[in-house]
Amino acid sequence: MESSKASEVFALLSPDLREEVLERLGTIESTSLDLVSKIVRNLSRHFDVKGRPAFHTSGGVRAVADLLNQLDKETSKNLLARLEERNATLSAAIRKKLFSFEDLNRLQPADLQRVLREVDSANLAVSMKSASETLRDKIYASISKRAAESLKDELQMLGPVRLKDVETAQETIIQVVRRLEE
Template structure:
C-alpha cells in the first residue's frame, strides 16, 4: 500500500467515524500525520457508500488481526482469521500486518539489503551480534543468510537466537553504530521482545533440510530441552495440508484412529478435508462417527493427539519416506 493510498483510507475512515470520534483519534496522532490526514480530508469532496463500507471493513479486519497477534502471535491470528475470513483474505490481512510491523522495527535497511552483501558484512561479526540482527529480519531471508555461515557458526548463532528473550535500546544502538553504514538508527525507547524459540522455528522452517539437521544435532548436545522444543514446533499439525496426498496416506497408515479423531476436533475444514480425501469412504464414515461419539474434548488432549501425529510425520520425514517442503530446494543426486 502506498503512503498516499494509506493516508486517503485513513481520511475516509475518520470521515465515516464522525467528527467527535475522529477528533479523539486525531489528538493521539503525531503532528506531521495530523497535517497529512487533514490535507487528505480537505481534498475529499464525496465518498461512495461502497468505498466507505470497504474501508470500514478493512479497518475492522486489521484491528481484529492486531488483537489476535497481541494475544497469541502470528500463527494464532492466522488460524482464527482463516475461520473468520477464509484462507485468502486472512493471508492478505496477515501479510499487511507483517509489513506494518517490519516498518516499525529496527534494522530496516538490513531487511531491505541484498542477502549476499549482508552475509558478507555479517561474516565478520560476533555470533551474538548476528543472532540479534537475524531476529529482526524476515524468516526466509534470515534462513538464507544463516545457511551461508560455516557449520559450526550456524549452530552457535541458532542457539543464541533460541535463547534470546529481550534486548534493550542501548544494545541495538551499539550494534547499529558498529555497522552504521549498513543499518539505519531505528532504536525504540522500550525493550524489544525478540528471538526465542518461535523466531528460530520460523527461520529453520525456511532453511534447507541439511542445515536444519546440523543445527538440531548440535543443539541436542548443547541444549537438549531447546532442541526438543524446536523439533516439536518445526512442523505443526495444521501444516498437514502442505503434504502430498501420497504422503498423507503414508502418515494415516501409522496413526491411531482414536488419536486422529481427537486431533481433528475444532480444526478448520481445510485440514479435515486433507484427511478425509485420503481415506476410503468407509474409513471416513468410521472416523466421523468416532468424532461425533467422542463429544467435547479438552484442548490439552486435542493438542497432545496432534503432537502424536506430528511426531509420526517427523519420523517418516527423517526416514525419507515422506517429504516436508523446505525453504531451499533439495539437491539432486545420482
C-alpha cells in the same frame, strides 16, 4: 529481523558458528533496544538496510524455530541434531515449535479448511507430490468433491517435480499456517 532475511544471513556463517548462534538465539528472550540499534547501525554499513527495523523482542525458541523453518530440511535437521548434543532441553523446546507439512494432519478439519482457502490450487498440487496418503485423504476430505477431483487431476498431470519445488510449495503453505496462527 525477519526470519527470511535472518536465514540469508545465517547461511553465510560457518557451520560451527551457526550452532553457537542457534543456541544463543534460543536462550535469549529479549534484547535491549540500545544494543539492537548499535547492531543495526553496524550492519547497515555492510548491507543495504532501509528504514528502521521493528524490534520488540528477539531471540527465544520461537525465533530459532522460525529460522530453522526457513532453511532447507537437511540443514535444519543437521543443525537441530548438533544442537541437541549441546543443549537437549533447548533442542526439545525448538522441536515443539517446528511445523512440517505433514503436521497438517494434526489440524482440526475447520482449521485445515481455512488454510486451504488461502492456498493456490497449483501450489497445493505441487506440495502434495511427497505427501503421505493419510494427508492427501485429509486434504481431499476438507474440500468439495469437485475441488478434490480437480486437485487429483492436477496432481496426475504434473508428472515428476523436483524435490526443491515440492519443498518450496510446502513452505509456502506452512507460512500460511503460521500467519493464520497469529
